[in-house]
Amino acid sequence: MSFADFATSRHGALYRYAYLLAGDRGLAEDLVQEALVKTYVGWHRLRDPNNAEAYTRRVITTTAIDWWRRKSWRAELPNDDVPDRPADPDDVTARVWLWYELQKLPPRQRAALVLRYYEDLTEPQTAEVLGCSVGTVKSQVSDALKKLRTRLGSDVVLKAGMTE
Amino acid sequence: MTDLLRDTLNERADGIEPPPLDLDGIVAAGNRQISRRRALTVLGGAVATAAVAVGGATLIRPRTPRPQPARPAPYVERRAVTFALGNKIHYGSDVIPVPSKHINAFVQTDAGFVFLDEGNNIHIADRAGVRATGKGTWRLTADHRGSLVAWVEDFNDHCESVVYDVAANRELVRTPAGNAIPANASLAYGPRIVAIDGNTAYFGTLKGLYRWDISTNNGELLAKVPPDAVRTVSAGQLVYQQPLVQPAAGHTLRVGPTLTTGDRTTFAGEQAFLSPGAKYLVTQPNDASAGPQPVWSDLQLYGVTTPTGRPLPRTSYWKFRFGQWLDDTTFTAAGARHTSRNEADLLVVDARTSTYGVVAPEFSTYTFSKTAPRTTPFAMPTGAPIYDLG
Numbered sequence: 032m033s034f035a036d037f038a039t040s041r042h043g044a045l046y047r048y049a050y051l052l053a054g055d056r057g058l059a060e061d062l063v064q065e066a067l068v069k070t071y072v073g074w075h076r077l078r079d080p081n082n083a084e085a086y087t088r089r090v091i092t093t094t095a096i097d098w099w100r101r102k103s104w105r106a107e108l109p110n111d112d113v114p115d116r117p118a119d120p121d122d123v124t125a126r127v128w129l130w131y132e133l134q135k136l137p138p139r140q141r142a143a144l145v146l147r148y149y150e151d152l153t154e155p156q157t158a159e160v161l162g163c164s165v166g167t168v169k170s171q172v173s174d175a176l177k178k179l180r181t182r183l184g185s186d187v188v189l190k191a192g193m194t195e
Numbered sequence: 196m197t198d199l200l201r202d203t204l205n206e207r208a209d210g211i212e213p214p215p216l217d218l219d220g221i222v223a224a225g226n227r228q229i230s231r232r233r234a235l236t237v238l239g240g241a242v243a244t245a246a247v248a249v250g251g252a253t254l255i256r257p258r259t260p261r262p263q264p265a266r267p268a269p270y271v272e273r274r275a276v277t278f279a280l281g282n283k284i285h286y287g288s289d290v291i292p293v294p295s296k297h298i299n300a301f302v303q304t305d306a307g308f309v310f311l312d313e314g315n316n317i318h319i320a321d322r323a324g325v326r327a328t329g330k331g332t333w334r335l336t337a338d339h340r341g342s343l344v345a346w347v348e349d350f351n352d353h354c355e356s357v358v359y360d361v362a363a364n365r366e367l368v369r370t371p372a373g374n375a376i377p378a379n380a381s382l383a384y385g386p387r388i389v390a391i392d393g394n395t396a397y398f399g400t401l402k403g404l405y406r407w408d409i410s411t412n413n414g415e416l417l418a419k420v421p422p423d424a425v426r427t428v429s430a431g432q433l434v435y436q437q438p439l440v441q442p443a444a445g446h447t448l449r450v451g452p453t454l455t456t457g458d459r460t461t462f463a464g465e466q467a468f469l470s471p472g473a474k475y476l477v478t479q480p481n482d483a484s485a486g487p488q489p490v491w492s493d494l495q496l497y498g499v500t501t502p503t504g505r506p507l508p509r510t511s512y513w514k515f516r517f518g519q520w521l522d523d524t525t526f527t528a529a530g531a532r533h534t535s536r537n538e539a540d541l542l543v544v545d546a547r548t549s550t551y552g553v554v555a556p557e558f559s560t561y562t563f564s565k566t567a568p569r570t571t572p573f574a575m576p577t578g579a580p581i582y583d584l585g
Contacts, residue, residue: 034222035218035324038216038218038221039216039218042213042216043213046211046213046214047208047211047213048208050207050208050211051204051207051208056211056214060214064217064220064221064224067221068221068224068225068228071221071222071225072225072228072229125199126199126202126203126206129199129200129203130203130207133203144200144204145204148200148201148204149201149204149205149208179200
């Protein structure tokens with residue numbers, strides 16, 4: 032597989048992943064662009080597409096965390112369209128609320144949730160992307176869920192089964 | 196974990212449309228990084244080589260070739276009817292898509308096509324694929340034959356004339372000669388590449404016309420004339436304006452091996468396209484309407500050695516755009532029809548008989564995009580973009 036084939040076929044998935052991390056389309060585009068440049072530079076070491084994808088995801092994640100620290104994305108979060116706190120998890124406003132609360136999580140916790148519950152990676156796989164131990168992944172996910180439960184309210188949490 | 200969390204993430208991810216992939220930009224940025232690393236490697240390598248020489252051993256590793264986007268391979272040594280439409284180059288019966296949004300301008304060389312994208316970034320489409328050079332310019336110039344292309348790059352206080360070999364994938368000439376920009380000056384007429392004629396390049400600089408020997412990378416100032424005083428050069432024959440030193444376009448043209456004002460035939464027209472053997476001259480008078488650029492209007496065809504000629508009949512067309520000399524007697528042009536939709540036909544003109552045939556009827560329209568940079572849907576292989584300032 033050539034780099035062009037890899038980039039063309041995986042660009043959409045990588046962009047969606049970056050968007051879930053950054054919460055902003057422009058930042059997601061920049062993240063993917065920067066990560067693909069690094070992948071291109073190291074392509075001769077990453078001939079296996081699986082290696083290339085894992086490497087690109089790792090670059091997106093670490094770059095996002097680094098940018099987040101330097102640029103303080105949280106301060107730029109728009110909240111005009113966030114509805115009142117929902118009472119029912121089936122209510123569409125629950126997902127809007129959850130999305131908004133996800134943006135407020137620290138980047139490593141947000142990345143851990145996206146990798147575990149969107150990418151469906153195992154804990155060891157998530158640890159590899161984040162460059163940390165499995166134990167750290169467990170604690171990051173646990174802490175993140177705890178914050179979300181607190182912010183969403185007990186009614187929604189109980190109905191949505193988020194107490195697991 | 197909860198369905199709510201998964202639903203939220205999936206809903207957000209599914210709800211966005213990824214932007215177009217800028218593969219050329221990625222490859223260009225990657226190549227710049229690699230170049231910087233190689234420069235550092237060479238520097239470090241010099242130290243390492245010295246150390247290894249003491250030990251009497253040398254290790255040479257083969258370099259892994261860089262990956263390139265896979266694209267159809269153009270076979271471009273033959274000059275065929277060629278035009279660009281949107282982001283595709285049409286070359287004879289071949290269609291070569293490029294990953295840019297729009298081709299503003301392009302030229303053909305024996306080693307591949309060179310084009311400017313919607314941002315006037317320079318790209319090369321050859322047998323290896325499509326690659327960005329990382330450079331930008333307003334206009335490209337190529338010879339009738341060979342693999343060379345040339346352009347001018349702008350900087351804050353000067354411009355540089357560049358000659359690039361598409362086959363060798365490297366710059367042969369880069370010089371600021373004659374192109375220092377005086378302080379607090381606003382340039383009305385910027386420098387340009389007049390022509391590449393075999394192994395000689397002609398640079399229309401702010402100081403005057405330079406003739407540059409590409410093989411030795413040395414040049415000489417031929418005459419202190421405006422950058423566009425000489426229109427083109429083929430087979431050692433220069434096409435230059437009269438009066439020669441008038442800063443704006445002169446009113447007529449002359450052809451000869453030197454820039455004398457002696458007893459030479461005068462040709463009507465402002466823009467010039469000389470055949471490869473300098474046997475025929477196509478001129479285009481400037482249009483009084485300054486909106487569409489370049490301001491070319493009619494096509495006039497002249498014999499240089501046996502001066503005869505006249506404008507091509509306009510029966511069906513109100514505007515012509517020169518394309519390319521296919522050989523020493525035939526050339527292509529686009530003609531805009533007298534209709535409300537301004538359909539454009541692609542023509543092949545026989546200079547011996549002053550007749551033309553339509554080879555691609557309605558291949559495009561002579562219209563301009565509604566948003567900047569207001570270009571036509573098509574480009575002809577002259578290296579100059581067609582756009583509207585009106």
